[in-house]
Amino acid sequence: MVMAVAMRAADGIALTTPWTYGFTAGAGALFPTSSLTHNFKGTAVFTAGLTGNYRQWRLNAALHFGQPSFKRPxxxxxxxxxxRDAQLRSAANASQLGxxxxxxxxxxxxxxxxxxxLAGGYWSRYGWRVNDIEWSKNDEGNDVFxxxxxxxxxxxxxxxxxxxxxxxxxHRHVTQEPFFLSGSRAQLSSSLRITPLVAGARYSKSVPSVKGCFVGVTVAYLGLVKGLNY
Structure with a gap:
């Protein structure tokens, strides 16, 4: 959270710099929409990221990881x-990375x-293992693979x-000693970050190709560092 401490230097309290940086870690959920739902279900995700601010401008980088189950084998x-199917998934879940x-x-x-x-780009990936199979008749005349x-x-x-x-x-705290990342005293803050999100996706390799959006929300701990001017 970008909250500058508005104190006069004459009061003996340093003004903060315009830069803030930190990290996030938490969890959430992502749900596919439209034809994306033909292949996979929604999933819980773990999330981690980095955040940086200059005054009120913010740049976020975040990672999402989950293990959705299949809609189609x-x-x-x-x-x-x-x-007949000549290829089947080899496990109950895929891995989803964003x-x-x-x-x-x-x-x-x-x-x-x-x-x-916020607005920007989103790279998404589903990965899984598949079994190539061949069919034959068993002794009872039933199809087996x-x-x-x-x-x-x-x-x-x-x-x-x-x-x-x-x-x-x-919570917010001002260090009495130089902070190792900034080399000066720093203002440390802890926050709860709630992030509803929508991301587009299209997977042309799927047969048929599928497209739609991921709709979700993440809840994360946010730790920020803002350097002081001395």
């Missing part, structure tokens, strides 16, 4: 001559709350993302 619709880079402008809403609308190969596959995309950071200040 054969995402690429690979079949044999008889129309990387966001966004720019925003902070609007203070009182002494403890700020709101920052055997796995001939197992390998990794993925779907990835770069698209847009919009979000809103709502930061709620929990």
């Amino acid at each position: 054969n995402i690429y619709q690979v079949t044999d001559a008889a129309g 990387v966001a880079l966004q720019l925003g402008y902070t609007v203070p809403c009182g002494s403890r709350v700020s709101v920052t609308p 055997q796995v001939t190969d197992t390998h990794s596959t993925s779907l990835s995309n770069v698209s847009w993302m919009v979000a809103v950071d709502v930061d709620i200040l929990l």
